[in-house]
Amino acid sequence: xxxxxxxxxxxxxxxxxxxxxxxxxxxxxxxxxxxxxxxxxxxxxxxxxxxxxxxxxxxxxxxxxxxxxxxxxxxxxxxxxxxxxxxxxxxxxxxxxxxxxxxxxxxxxxxxxxxxxxxxxxxxxxxxxxxxxxxxxxxxxxxxxxxxxxxxxxxxxxxxxxxxxxxxxxxxxxxxxxxxxxxxxxxxxxxxxxxxxxxxxxxxxxxxxxxxxxxxxxxxxxxxxxxxxxxxxxxxxxxxxxxxxxxxxxxxxxxxxxxxxxxxxxxxxxxxxxxxxxxxxxxxxxxxxxxxxxxxxxxxxxxxxxxxxxxxxxxxxxxxxxxxxxxxxxxxxxxxxxxxxxxxxxxxxxxxxxxxxxxxxxx
Ligand code: UD1
Numbered sequence: 001x002x003x004x005x006x007x008x009x010x011x012x013x014x015x016x017x018x019x020x021x022x023x024x025x026x027x028x029x030x031x032x033x034x035x036x037x038x039x040x041x042x043x044x045x046x047x048x049x050x051x052x053x054x055x056x057x058x059x060x061x062x063x064x065x066x067x068x069x070x071x072x073x074x075x076x077x078x079x080x081x082x083x084x085x086x087x088x089x090x091x092x093x094x095x096x097x098x099x100x101x102x103x104x105x106x107x108x109x110x111x112x113x114x115x116x117x118x119x120x121x122x123x124x125x126x127x128x129x130x131x132x133x134x135x136x137x138x139x140x141x142x143x144x145x146x147x148x149x150x151x152x153x154x155x156x157x158x159x160x161x162x163x164x165x166x167x168x169x170x171x172x173x174x175x176x177x178x179x180x181x182x183x184x185x186x187x188x189x190x191x192x193x194x195x196x197x198x199x200x201x202x203x204x205x206x207x208x209x210x211x212x213x214x215x216x217x218x219x220x221x222x223x224x225x226x227x228x229x230x231x232x233x234x235x236x237x238x239x240x241x242x243x244x245x246x247x248x249x250x251x252x253x254x255x256x257x258x259x260x261x262x263x264x265x266x267x268x269x270x271x272x273x274x275x276x277x278x279x280x281x282x283x284x285x286x287x288x289x290x291x292x293x294x295x296x297x298x299x300x301x302x303x304x305x306x307x308x309x310x311x312x313x314x315x316x317x318x319x320x321x322x323x324x325x326x327x328x329x330x331x332x333x334x335x336x337x338x339x340x341x342x343x344x345x346x347x348x349x350x351x352x353x354x355x356x357x358x359x360x361x362x363x
Contacts, residue, residue, distance in 0.1 A: 001031050001362060002090040004109070008038030008065070008077070008101025011174070011283045013050040014264065015096040015119060018176035018349035020056060026357070034090065038077045038101040039064040043240060045261040053184070053264050054177060070100065070131055077104035085112050092362050095139065096120055096173070098303075103135035110142045115362050119173060119352060121146035122153030123303035129210065132282075136303070145360055147352050149286075150306050150341060170351040171343025178268065178287055179346035185269035194233070194257050198273040202232055202330070204256075207239035208280040211298060217318075218242070219249045221298060224320045225278060226255045228327040232275060237262045276330040285313040290344060294335040296326050312338035 003023075007016045016035070023033060037059035041047045051058065063080035065073060077100065085108065093109035095102045096119040106116050121140050125133050140146065140157060146167045148154045154169050190196075204225065212218050225234060234256045238246060246258075262270065268287065271277055276294035277284060282304055288295035289311025300317035307313035312335065316322040329335060343351075356362075 001092065002088075003031065003033040003356075004090040004093045004105075004114075005033060005035050006038065006081075006093060006095045006101055006105040007035065007059075008040035009097075009099040010041050010046050010050065010261075012096050012099060012101065013047065013054065013056060014177050014283070015173045016094075017050075017054040017056045018173050018180065019094070019096075019119070019352060022349040022353045026353070028357070031357070034060040036060065036081065036084065036105070037062045038081070038105070039066055040073065040077070040099060040101045042066060043261070045263070046240065049263045054181065065101075074100045074104045077101055078108050081105050081108045082112070085109070085114070090114055092117060092356070092360075094119065094356075095143075098123070098132040098136045098139070100131065100135060103138050106139045106143060115145070115360070116143040117145040117147065117356065117360070118143040119147045120149055120153075122148045122155075122157040122167070123150075124153075124156050125299075125301040125303040127299075127301045131209070133303070145356075147355075149304075149344075152305055168351070168355050169343065170355070171345060171348035172286060172341070173348050173352070174283055174286055175290055175344040176346050176349050177264075178290055181265065182268075185265045185272060187269050187273070188259070188262055188266035190235075190257065190259050191270065194235075196233065196235070196257075199275055200232065201235050201257075201274055202229055202327075203271050203274045203277045203279075204234050204236040205239065205277070205279045205281055205284060206236075206298070207241050208299065209241075211280050212239075212242045212245060215245060215248055218245060219251065220320075221318075222249065222251045222256070224323060225327070226252050228324045229255070230331060232331055233257060235259070235270060235274070237267060275333075276335070278327075285311065286344075288312050289338045290340060292338045294330045296323065296330065298323075306341045310339050310341050312336065 065076040093116045148169045149172045237259045278296045280298045285307040289307045295313045297315050
C-alpha cells in the first residue's frame with residue numbers, strides 16, 4: 001500500500017510530523033509512504049526550518065506550486081498532483097487542516113478513485129468569507145475517513161450526513177508535536193537583543209486576509225493594541241502576507257518589536273514566557289490552551305470552540321472596547337484557567353495510525 005501525506009503550508013508541517021514519525025516506528029514492509037510538499041509555503045522560515053526542527057523527512061516530491069490568487073494556487077496544486085498520481089498512483093491520501101493544499105489534493109485524489117483521510121475534519125467557523133471554511137466543507141464533503149479533534153467536530157460531520165462509522169474522535173496532532181518538542185524550545189536571539197523580560201510582553205500574530213489585507217483595518221487594530229497595552233511591549237513576528245502592507249502603516253514603532261516569522265521552537269518558547277497572545281490564528285489558540293497562556297482572538301467566530309469553552313481563548317472580533325477590557329485583564333494577570341480538551345494528550349497520531357493500519361478498508 002502506498003500512502004500520500006500532503007503538506008503545503010506552515011501549520012500542515014506541524015500536524016503531519018508526528019503522523020510520519022509514528023508510521024516510521026512500525027517499519028512495515030507492506031506500507032510505503034510519500035511526503036508530498038505542495039510548495040504553498042516556500043520561504044525558509046515558513047517551511048524548511050520546520051522540517052529541520054521537527055525532524056520531518058525531506059519531501060519525496062515538491063510540487064512547487066507557490067503563491068497566487070485562491071484559484072491560481074489551488075489549480076496549480078491540482079494539476080501538479082494529478083500528474084504525480086498519473087505516474088504513480090497511491091492507495092490513500094492523507095490531508096491535514098484546511099489550507100488550499102488540503103482541498104486541492106483531496107479533489108484530485110477522489111477524482112482518481114483514491115481514498116482520502118482528513119485529519120482535523122469537521123471543524124466549522126460558519127464564516128463563509130474565510131477561504132479555510134470553504135476548504136473544510138469541500139474536503140469533508142468528499143473525504144472517506146474523518147479524524148476529529150473534538151466532539152463538536154464529530155457532530156458537525158454527523159449533521160452533514162457523514163456515516164458515523166467513518167468518523168474517529170482521536171484528538172489533536174498539533175498538540176502531539178507541542179508536547180513532544182516542549183523540551184527543545186528556546187528563546188529567540190531577539191528576546192535578548194531587545195532586553196525583553198519574561199511575563200512582561202505580549203506576542204502578536206496577524207495574517208487573516210480579513211484583518212491584514214485592508215490598510216485601515218490593520219492600522220486600527222495595531223494602534224488600538226498599542227494604546228491599550230500601556231508600557232507592555234508587543235512582539236510581532238510578521239507573516240509574509242502581513243509584511244506586504246505593514247510598511248505603509250502609521251504606528252508608534254517604539255512599542256512594537258517586529259521580527260521575521262520565527263522557527264517553531266523559538267515562537268512557542270516566546271509564547272510560553274509571555275503575558276499573553278493576541279492573534280487571528282486558529283492553531284495558536286490550541287497551543288495557548290495547552291500551555292495555559294491567555295489568548296485574545298481578533299475574530300468574530302472560531303472553528304475551535306473548545307479553546308474558548310475549555311481553554312484560555314477569548315474572542316473579541318473587531319470590538320475595540322472588548323479588546324481593551326481583555327488586554328487590561330491580560331496585563332493584570334486576571335485570566336481564566338484553561339483545561340486540556342479530551343484526547344489532546346500527545347497520543348493522537350498513535351490512534352490515527354492504528355486506525356489506518358487496522359480498521360480502514362483501503363485497496
Ligand atoms: C495560509 C493558509 C492559512 C494558514 C496560513 C498559515 C489558505 C487559504 N490559507 O495562509 O489557512 O493559516 O497559511 O501561515 O490556504 N508567502 C511568502 N512566502 C511563503 C509563503 C507565503 O512570501 O513562504 C506570501 C505569498 O506570496 C502570498 C502570501 O504570503 O502572497 C500568502 O500566502 P498563502 O499561502 O496564499 O496564504 P497564507 O496567508 O500564508
